[in-house]
Amino acid sequence: MSNESINWDKLGFDYIKTDQRYLSHWRDGAWDEGTLTEDNQLHISEGSTALHYGQQCFEGLKAYRCKDGSVNLFRPDQNALRMARSCDRVLMPAVSTEQFIDACRQVVKANDRFIPPYGSGGALYLRPFVIGVGDNIGVRTAPEFIFSVFAIPVGAYFKGGMKPHNFLISGYDRAAPSGTGAAKVGGNYAASLMPGAEAKKQGFADCIYLDPQTHSKIEEVGSANFFGITANNEFVTPKSPSVLPGITRLSLLELAQSRLGLTVVEGEVHIDQLDRFVEAGACGTAAVITPIGGIQYKGKMHVFHSEQEVGPVTKRLYAELTGIQTGDIEGPEGWVVKVD
Incomplete structure (x- = not known):
């Protein structure tokens, strides 16, 4: 070609x-x-x-x-x-x-x-x-x-601009408690095909997995990492031995603190405490950030900032990170490697 x-x-x-x-x-x-x-x-x-x-x-x-x-x-x-x-x-x-x-x-x-x-x-x-x-x-x-x-x-992940997507809480487990969840191995993705397809059949962008031991805490969003923004300017993302440590997640943690002045928290994100977040998103290499409009759990939809508009903090994080990637914004030392 x-x-x-x-x-x-x-x-x-x-x-x-x-x-x-x-x-x-x-x-x-x-x-x-x-x-x-x-x-x-x-x-x-x-x-x-x-x-x-x-x-x-x-x-x-x-x-x-x-x-x-x-x-x-x-x-x-x-x-x-x-x-x-x-x-x-x-x-x-x-x-x-x-x-x-x-x-x-x-x-x-x-x-x-x-x-x-x-x-x-x-x-x-x-x-x-x-x-x-x-x-x-x-x-x-x-x-x-x-x-x-x-x-x-x-191509650009979002045709026509970034917009929020809705997700469904899955009843399936993505990984075992002491399994290969933190490794980027193909078996994790094979296991996600059926739950993801079922969520899409119901009109959702993908499914969200809860922790395999208690099914009470958010772990991952499809094949991406979850984050939430609280009203008191905290950037919160799950920490678990079965969560894949994403490079985008790591980068957003650093930028949220150093560039946006947010307090970063790696910890438990309980599914019954979603009210603490005013914005939410999924982050990964493909989209950088996919804003989460709402999450459906046990038949009820929890909406964050909006199902139509991207929240202001999410917009700023996206602009900062993509600006660094394309060289328009100076990044932290060592983040960019020039190809000669």
């Missing part, structure tokens, strides 16, 4: 084959140097642990075109550290932060023509992943592994 054939205004979040992707193999105790390839098909053993036992993990981050034509990677070191933790959790060899960032840089540079232009609201989405491969059949760690990074251009 040529970039001339891409309608930047109509880009969604769909797979598009780009020019090059990065591929590295782990054999005999070490990762090789890795290489770029035009081949977007993986050739792996039918006995690969990734296929049978879910031994894999992945990441998601974006590269942004700036006004001066340069390209920003947003906090790739944090994605590298999280992927290393995910690898540890499912007994895979971690990729070093240096190799991770170098691979991302190579892929961005090789696919420069697919980066949406500044001002379009789009970005180049990167998908790094590690999978267990090689001939195997027993339930054990793989004899070999693949680390790969590919990229696709994605």
Whole structure:
């Protein structure tokens, strides 16, 4: 596909084959140097642990075109550290932060023509992943592994501007109390497909998961992190060993305190105490922030700021973070890595 054939205004979040992707193999105790390839098909053993036992993990981050034509990677070191933790959790060899960032840089540079232009609201989405491969059949760690990074251009998440969405409290659990909830592994997402589909059938954007032990506290919103803003200027987000520690969540925590002067609280968010919040949202790489208009629980809809308008604090947080990502606002030290 040529970039001339891409309608930047109509880009969604769909797979598009780009020019090059990065591929590295782990054999005999070490990762090789890795290489770029035009081949977007993986050739792996039918006995690969990734296929049978879910031994894999992945990441998601974006590269942004700036006004001066340069390209920003947003906090790739944090994605590298999280992927290393995910690898540890499912007994895979971690990729070093240096190799991770170098691979991302190579892929961005090789696919420069697919980066949406500044001002379009789009970005180049990167998908790094590690999978267990090689001939195997027993339930054990793989004899070999693949680390790969590919990229696709994605459009602005909110067509026509950011607007609130409604969510449904799910009766399903996203993860076990001492399971893999804090790791970014595929099994967590497979488990979310049916609850998410059921919520969408009922007209909701997605479902919200409660804690698996007591079903009384909010943990995650679909595949994103929850946050709420209180009337006394607190930024509150759930803290739990089964919540995925999002990079956007981490960044909003820091900006809420340092740029907006909010008090940040990581703690319990009880489902029967939603009245404490005047605004609420879900945060993640894809949308940055999805404002939550209302949450339906046990047949009753709890509305926050509005089901039609985005709250003022949510707007400010979104503007601050997206401004840093695209280079229009100076970010904290180390948040932006320039792609040469």
